[in-house]
Amino acid sequence: MDLTHVNGQTRLLALLGHPAHHSISPKMHTQAARLLGLDYVYLAFDIQPDQIGQAVSSLKLMDARGFNLTMPFKCSVIPYLDHLTKAARLAGAVNTVINDNGILTGDTTDGYGYMKSLRQNNFNPVGKTMTILGAGGAATAIIVQAALDRMKEIRIFKRKNNTFEDTVSFAKKVTEETDCLVTVYDMADKKALSDSIAGSDLLTNATNVGMGSDTNSLVTTDMLRKSLVVSDIIYEPPCTTLLAQAKSVGCSCFNGADMLLYQGSASFKAWTGKDMPVDEIRRSCFTENI
Numbered sequence: 001m002d003l004t005h006v007n008g009q010t011r012l013l014a015l016l017g018h019p020a021h022h023s024i025s026p027k028m029h030t031q032a033a034r035l036l037g038l039d040y041v042y043l044a045f046d047i048q049p050d051q052i053g054q055a056v057s058s059l060k061l062m063d064a065r066g067f068n069l070t071m072p073f074k075c076s077v078i079p080y081l082d083h084l085t086k087a088a089r090l091a092g093a094v095n096t097v098i099n100d101n102g103i104l105t106g107d108t109t110d111g112y113g114y115m116k117s118l119r120q121n122n123f124n125p126v127g128k129t130m131t132i133l134g135a136g137g138a139a140t141a142i143i144v145q146a147a148l149d150r151m152k153e154i155r156i157f158k159r160k161n162n163t164f165e166d167t168v169s170f171a172k173k174v175t176e177e178t179d180c181l182v183t184v185y186d187m188a189d190k191k192a193l194s195d196s197i198a199g200s201d202l203l204t205n206a207t208n209v210g211m212g213s214d215t216n217s218l219v220t221t222d223m224l225r226k227s228l229v230v231s232d233i234i235y236e237p238p239c240t241t242l243l244a245q246a247k248s249v250g251c252s253c254f255n256g257a258d259m260l261l262y263q264g265s266a267s268f269k270a271w272t273g274k275d276m277p278v279d280e281i282r283r284s285c286f287t288e289n290i
């Protein structure tokens with residue numbers, strides 16, 4: 001490992017998570033800083049859930065320029081911050097903190113990353129309708145940014161469990177604060193799901209279903225049609241069962257690798273003021289296409 005660029009002025013960027021050491025972010029950000037000749041290193045810290053306040057104070061004390069949050073800290077970090085951006089407030093989640101001389105601002109770049117990946121795949125969200133599967137941290141960030149980016153309608157399908165009413169309140173809040181109508185349906189209602197997909201331009205999987213060795217899909221192939229754009233925010237495996245179904249029907253489809261890249265590039269810009277060299281980073285950090 002070549003660390004010759006590290007010196008007494010080098011500033012820290014960090015990831016707080018539990019777990020954290022599987023993350024690709026240290027490689028992405030440290031390589032981007034080196035390519036641009038910027039004096040930063042990015043390290044991942046696996047901390048216990050009850051240590052988040054202590055970790056934030058420590059990073060502030062050491063004058064870290066900023067940090068990312070991953071599971072399970074995207075919500076629990078909020079009480080330790082001074083300001084939130086509109087997207088972070090609406091989503092109720094933060095994945096990026098910027099430290100301006102001890103003033104901490106929380107933002108969420110997951111939604112930005114997803115919307116940028118959509119545009120990168122030639123999908124213009126303005127006036128469009130999306131069916132989204134799941135209502136967790138990633139889904140809410142995507143929904144907020146899609147609404148802010150003037151999508152017309154978003155239909156959320158999630159399990160009718162103890163967080164269902166929270167999702168209904170979230171949908172109401174986003175509908176009130178943007179020009180986008182957001183509604184919530186029970187994932188078990190397959191007729192409603194099929195009808196919703198039939199009336200949508202875009203289908204997005206933002207659940208864990210299909211991740212890693214899970215070969216399940218929440219939709220059946222007969223719910224898909226060629227003119228539908230299908231995306232899965234999972235990037236491992238690169239081609240989930242949902243994406244394989246979509247490919248078999250001839251849909252345009254893409255996975256979560258670009259979302260990951262662009263959420264990172266937005267954090268990088270917020271900290272350094274510079275554009276991440278995304279093409280070089282895509283080549284060196286992401287290898288597989290679907």
Ligand code: NAP
Nearest residue numbers: 134135136137138139158159206207208211233256259260
């Ligand atoms: P999360 O907050 O835990 O949310 C998970 C969501 O999946 C919840 O809505 C949950 O449903 C739903 N879900 C889980 N198992 C399900 C099942 N068997 N049937 C139906 N719904 C199910 O997790 P997250 O942070 O949003 O992450 C979700 C996925 O996105 C993960 O695969 C993660 O790797 C991926 N991700 C990708 C990126 C990227 O940059 N590409 C960024 C963040 C996350 P309930 O609400 O009903 O419990």
